[in-house]
Amino acid sequence: MQMRSFLGITTHLIQDGKLKTQNIGIVELFEGHTAIYIGHTLIETLQSWGLEAEKVVAVVTYSGANMKKAIVDEFGAKKHLPCVAHTINLVVEKAIDKTQEISKTGVKSGGVPVLLFKVCEIVKYFKKSTKACDLLRNSQRVEGKKDGHFLKPVLDVKTRWNSSFYMIERFILLASHFSQVLLTESGKIRDIPDMVTSSELRCIEDICSLLRPIEQLTRELSTEKFVMSSKVMPIIFCTRNEIVKQDPTFSIAKNFKFKIIEELDYRFESYAFQNPLANSKAQDKLVQMMDKDTNFDDQIICSTETDVAVRESKNYDLWGLHRTLEQEHKNKRNHMTTSREELKSYLHQSVIGLNKNPLDEWESTKTVYPKLYKLAQKYLIIPGTSVRSERLFSKAGATISQTRNRLTGSKLNK
Numbered sequence: 001m002q003m004r005s006f007l008g009i010t011t012h013l014i015q016d017g018k019l020k021t022q023n024i025g026i027v028e029l030f031e032g033h034t035a036i037y038i039g040h041t042l043i044e045t046l047q048s049w050g051l052e053a054e055k056v057v058a059v060v061t062y063s064g065a066n067m068k069k070a071i072v073d074e075f076g077a078k079k080h081l082p083c084v085a086h087t088i089n090l091v092v093e094k095a096i097d098k099t100q101e102i103s104k105t106g107v108k109s110g111g112v113p114v115l116l117f118k119v120c121e122i123v124k125y126f127k128k129s130t131k132a133c134d135l136l137r138n139s140q141r142v143e144g145k146k147d148g149h150f151l152k153p154v155l156d157v158k159t160r161w162n163s164s165f166y167m168i169e170r171f172i173l174l175a176s177h178f179s180q181v182l183l184t185e186s187g188k189i190r191d192i193p194d195m196v197t198s199s200e201l202r203c204i205e206d207i208c209s210l211l212r213p214i215e216q217l218t219r220e221l222s223t224e225k226f227v228m229s230s231k232v233m234p235i236i237f238c239t240r241n242e243i244v245k246q247d248p249t250f251s252i253a254k255n256f257k258f259k260i261i262e263e264l265d266y267r268f269e270s271y272a273f274q275n276p277l278a279n280s281k282a283q284d285k286l287v288q289m290m291d292k293d294t295n296f297d298d299q300i301i302c303s304t305e306t307d308v309a310v311r312e313s314k315n316y317d318l319w320g321l322h323r324t325l326e327q328e329h330k331n332k333r334n335h336m337t338t339s340r341e342e343l344k345s346y347l348h349q350s351v352i353g354l355n356k357n358p359l360d361e362w363e364s365t366k367t368v369y370p371k372l373y374k375l376a377q378k379y380l381i382i383p384g385t386s387v388r389s390e391r392l393f394s395k396a397g398a399t400i401s402q403t404r405n406r407l408t409g410s411k412l413n414k
Contacts, residue, residue: 005029007038009045012381017363019227019381024049035069043074058382062086084221084232085385087267092161092214095259099252112256115204116156116164119171121193122178123153132181139177162218165211168204175201199250206246206253210260213242221384227358228384240264342369 009025025045031037043053059075061067063082071080099111126132137150145151154170156163171178175196182195196204217239221228243261248254346369352361358380366373 005033007041007045009042011051012383014359014377014381017359019225019359021383024051033066035066035073038066039070039074042070057378060383060386062386063090081382083384083386084236085218088214088218088221089161091260091263091267092211095256095263096161096164098259098263099255111252112207115196115200115207115252116168118193118196118200119168119204120156122182122195123155123167123171125193126153126178126181127155132185135181135184136174136177139180143177161211162215165208165215168208168211172201172205172208203250203253206248206250207256209246210243210248210253210257213239214260227380229380229382230358232384236264236268339371342371345369346372 005028007025007027007029009023009027011022011024013020013022025048027041027045029037029041046053046056053075056075056079058079058081059071060081060083061071063086068080068082096112096116097108100108100113101110102108126136133152136153140150151170151174153174154163154167156167179195182192186192217235220235221232240261243257243264246257248257352358358376362369362373362376362380
């Protein structure tokens, strides 16, 4: 098949109180993937649908330099948001890599990659050997499993960290069966991989426990049908806390835990793990964004800081903060007082559960908080990830097949 490049574009909006997602194009790219070319292609696609760039609240993409520059040039720096799922992927990849020791000559060794390599080699052996797979099934049959319920080895994919999690998770479940088969075949077949030691297996279990909260975070963020912008900071903060609570036994796992926390703090620094209510400037912006005469388009403050502020409001003196705001904005016009009262009332309301739909809550309270309702309608449409576009390419891959490999880009777009 021909190697061709496409730009996938999806739009997100709220219609009749429901979050809607629409594919507006899989556009074939004919030139080098420069920021200028990508930006012009994106603008042309929007214009073909009658969509004005000025009305775009935010653009979520992966963090490639060309893509980021394209969005910044065409929409402005404040409207670009990195895909949280891609950021999480970088967190795990970098944390795994940093557990290795680096020699004076720059050679890396040890750490989590060595254990993953050993697991991967064992899984590859079972994937390639029909006899080994038969023995693996027989071993599970003796244990009492029935046909159709046998577990199969899972091999990781280098571009997705969670595939490594699924690999070691399945490896742990099948460890005793792997060990039995490898021991049986060790004297019969050359170049058979060695089974991991008992201490290595326990270390792998610690690593799996550290990765499990991050895998759950990734699945939660990858939803298409529910609002995610207001959930990003709370669930990342909770995930970090879950990792902090864990107490690995082995030094490799302990180092891995430290590196994960370090990467989370570094890569989500812009979202700030500290509560925004501790920052009077953040509260000042919350009031400003309700002022019709103030141009405020900081989507990160709107979609994350406001939500975290509500969740942690009991930990701070809101009344004292409100008095400070009154002093700072005493020269504002009268309707600003109404805005502040609306904000104060909203922050004192109880928080809905994470399993509830924020859009339903806003529809039921829009008469009580009319100004905040308009902001919610504007900013809650922002997705946390670019997963919808990723899935769009999965569908495109099923459309362009070996039997339909001459389908043109324009026909594919239709």
